[in-house]
């Protein structure tokens with residue numbers, strides 16, 4: 001856990017009173033909705049189809065049990081009793097009333113949570129691996145660097161009026177759980193030959209209307225230089241980014257238009273001016289941040305406790321353990337992923353009761369800590385293996401033990417037409433139907449790792465481009481039509497999917513996905529060949545032939 005210092009607490013509190021005054025002026029009519037827009041967008045407040053939507057940041061996806069309880073309180077007191085965890089380590093409340101927003105922000109501020117820079121053309125929440133600090137083989141805890149960037153960029157005037165929003169993600173593991181290649185800047189912690197810590201820097205990734213996979217701009221930037229290097233990138237973007245055309249304003253378009261070589265030369269020139277400046281980070285600064293992260297006092301525990309051995313006889317427990325429990329860097333402990341994808345439920349939603357109960361379980365079994373991942377699931381990062389059976393029983397009672405992590409019903413979906421004013425089509429009902437179709441656990445396991453991502457319009461909030469199967473809702477002659485892609489992925493081998501054929505109607509989507517899966521089961525070379533690898537080996541054609549043969 002990270003403990004905010006006095007500067008952060010003051011900043012967050014001042015922001016609450018500032019926003020209270022802005023809301024008051026909007027409610028009295030002194031400010032028009034247009035004048036208010038720029039102010040609310042600095043505080044995570046959108047105006048949606050039915051109501052204001054409020055997006056709250058969960059820096060690098062780490063929450064304390066007190067903070068999760070407070071989110072439950074917000075859901076219960078100011079919203080309709082649930083919250084929606086998003087793909088960028090935020091939580092959204094969909095039914096918030098403007099007059100009550102300042103109170104909600106004040107309640108959050110008491111536990112060090114805020115909504116600054118969760119919308120608007122600024123530096124957004126710097127995200128990281130939800131297993132940060134506990135993943136075996138990690139170079140070091142990437143959250144230290146996320147926190148450094150968070151501090152440097154929060155309310156920084158130079159980054160508050162960028163041509164467009166700006167997203168950074170950091171990972172320190174070989175397997176990229178933070179999806180750094182679809183971010184404006186992706187940072188991967190690496191060591192150089194001297195054993196010093198630094199970063200591989202990637203730039204220009206993003207989804208939306210014009211998707212790009214980020215490219216490496218520099219293979220090694222020393223840790224002490226990372227602020228100046230990121231700032232150099234932002235300065236080049238600020239100078240050349242297209243402010244005249246919203247569709248061309250993201251850095252991915254600039255990188256594409258200049259070409260990565262020219263773009264990196266510009267960054268290099270800029271960097272030479274500023275790298276030795278006060279932006280160079282002293283070791284003490286890093287040490288200070290490091291010291292504000294607290295780590296649990298782990299016990300010395302056996303690798304295979306009796307409790308676990310006994311529980312192995314229960315097939316339901318074993319199914320969950322094999323699916324949702326991962327290795328921890330400390331012997332005797334595990335990382336437990338909590339699926340927010342129950343059969344028939346909207347992906348990523350949690351009720352206030354579930355959040356409260358999970359906060360209690362985190363205190364009992366995970367040193368009071370909860371994590372939020374980009375796949376819209378939660379995790380308990382430090383569970384002693386002996387406690388796994390008891391934890392599982394408690395989670396099961398709460399409807400939080402669906403053993404479908406990374407399987408076909410672990411779907412990422414945006415809010416779509418149910419909430420979003422930009423949507424062309426529904427996303428959540430498609431996800432719900434698919435979870436029903438693939439509810440059978442044996443079938444899902446037979447299919448193996450398969451990610452379905454759904455967006456309700458081209459803005460791609462549901463990451464459809466990088467789903468192993470991507471589903472994009474568009475509008476055609478007043479009807480919802482869905483385009484289906486296969487072969488995308490968001491990890492270290494990130495790739496964009498390819499269309500498999502003409503769009504299909506709402507009612508047909510689940511049938512088509514079943515056909516895609518059937519084609520895969522027939523085409524795979526052996527049971528261990530994952531869907532994504534079969535698509536890579538064979539391309540789109542054999543799938544297209546089979547799926548569209550009878551349509």
Ligand code: HEM
Pocket residue numbers: 046048053085086087088092164167182205206207208209250413414415419420421422459460461462463
């Ligand atoms: C309901 C209100 C929402 C609105 C109005 C909205 C709006 C947008 C827009 C306009 C874009 C495209 C930006 C661009 O390419 O420049 C976008 C992208 C994105 N949104 Fe949303 N969004 C909403 C909800 C969500 C939710 C619930 C999630 C997470 C599940 C989300 C995550 C993202 C992500 C990850 C991107 C994408 C990719 C990128 O930055 O390249 N958004 N959103």
Ligand code: SF4
Pocket residue numbers: 414415416417420421422423424455456457458459460461462
């Ligand atoms: S992808 Fe489109 S429909 Fe879905 S949340 Fe984003 S803007 Fe709304």
